[in-house]
Amino acid sequence: LVSSQHLSYSAKDLYNSATLVNEDDVDDSFQELSDLSNLLLLEDSKKVPHLKRENLCKALLDVPNLSEDFHIFYATNFQPAKKIDQEGIVKCIWTSMAENLLSIVIDYINIKHKYPEEVILLIDGPKPIPEIVSTLEQLIQEKNIKDLSFCPEDSKPKCKNQIKLKQISIVKGDGKSAPTITNIIHDLEIGLVDKAIVPIENSIAGGVAETVDSLQKSENVFVVNEMVLPIDHCLLAVPGTNLKNNLDEITKVTAHHMTLCQCMDFIRKNLASAEIEPSSSNSIAAKRLKNKYAADQDVRHEAVIASRHCAEIYNLEIISESINDASINETRFWILSKDINSGIKTPKNKTTVLFQTKDEPGSLQMILRIFAINHVNLSRIESRPAKKNLGEY
Structure with a gap:
């Protein structure tokens, strides 16, 4: 979204703002908007989600010392599209977005008779867009536009005709979520995120196979730290039911398969007749239940099965607490990075090694003997299928 803020308007000096949003049923047409506040308060009929407007408002607070005249350009971070090999589409979107931004800046110069000191981009993604300055410079050259250029925010403008381009990520410290562990590690591999947090083992259900299998296929991804978190599962339902006292009336239970493994005793004793449906994550299961309820479906x-935090976020009722099979339920998470030196070095560092032995007697014993000779303690050993032939690990 492109708009102006704190600009004085008159009948002959109207400033046209463009909308460029990645939503259905919205034309990329020009609209007359008096200021950014009006733009952020557009009704849902404009298909600008409430949460997105909230994020934009919060991001504005991170812009220091805004002058009386400034411009903010909002753009979706289109980098994720590259992972499905849509390079041509991504390039087309970049060009379209850059052309919109360039036309807005030129309109501003013509109306205000001066150059803006900087253009601020609010990025709907966790990372800045490195290609945007070069894309703008290429367009300026192709269109043969004189006396106009852009520079990144960490550079000093060389002349008054060069505009600083500042980028602020809306998705700041909150990071981003992914539907599966495999997607998380893939996002790290292709550079969409700097670090990834994935579960590796649980004190009740054991190792997380998807994490190990995904790392087996990954290149240049390292374990740089770990954390152990207590896990307390709750049974959640929509508000207004009487399920708390009538668990046998529950016909369907949804949760991540590792969560189901951690609560099998409770499920066997209290939900024996319920359909058990695995989900890609507990939070997605909670969100879907909330959305079905909001759509007046009979749920x-x-x-x-999810956490208390999920109950708060999605306005669900806790009908049974602490349903995991053991009172001590902990999950070890790995922090992954492509930078092997980004971890915190301590005297008790761990090392994780993934290797394959020859299929012959004593091959594993020969490798383990090396650790014993060098007085290196092994805390965990796990075998995973090599995915070549049955029986190969």
Whole structure:
């Protein structure tokens, strides 16, 4: 979204703002908007989600010392599209977005008779867009535009005709989520995120196979730290049901398969007749239940297993607390990075090694003997299928 803020308007000096949003049923047409506040308060009929407007408002607070005249350009970070090999589409989107930004800046110069000191981009993604300055410079050259250029925010403008381009990520410290562990590690591999947090083992259900299998296929991804978190599962349902006292009326329970493994005793004793449905994550299961309820679907006999935090976020009722099979339920998480030196070095560092032995007697013993000779303690050993032939690990 492109708009102006704190600009004085008159009948002959109207400033046209463009909308460029990645939503359905919205034309990239020009609209007359008096200021950024009006733009952020557009009704949902404009297909600008409430949460996106909230994020934009919060991001504005991170812009220091805004002058009386400034411009903000909002753009979706289109980098994720590259992972599905849509390079041509991505390039087309970049060009379209850059052309919109360039036309807005030129309109501003013509109306205000001066150059803006900087253009601020609010990025709907966790990282800045490195290609945007070069894309703008290429367009300026192709269109043979004189006396106009851009420079990144860490550079000093060389002349009054050069405009500084500042980028502020809306998705700051909150990071981003992904539907599966495999997607998380893939996002790290292709540079969409700097670090990734994935579960590796649980004190009740054991190792997380998807994490090990995904790392087996990854290149240049390292474990740089770990954390152990207590896990306390709750049974959640939509508000207004009487399921708390009638668990046998629940016909369907949804949760991540590792969560189901951690709560099998509770499920066997209290939900024996319920359909068990695995989900890619507990939070997605909770969100879907909330959305079905909001769409007036009959979910009075459905439940999900998730945390208390999920109950608060999605306005679900806790109908049974601490349902995991053991009172001590902990999950070890790995922090992954492509930078092997980004971890915190301590005297008790761990090392994780992934290797394959020859299929012959004593091959594993020969490798383990090296650790014993060098007095290196092994805390965990796990075998995973090599995915070549049955029986190969």
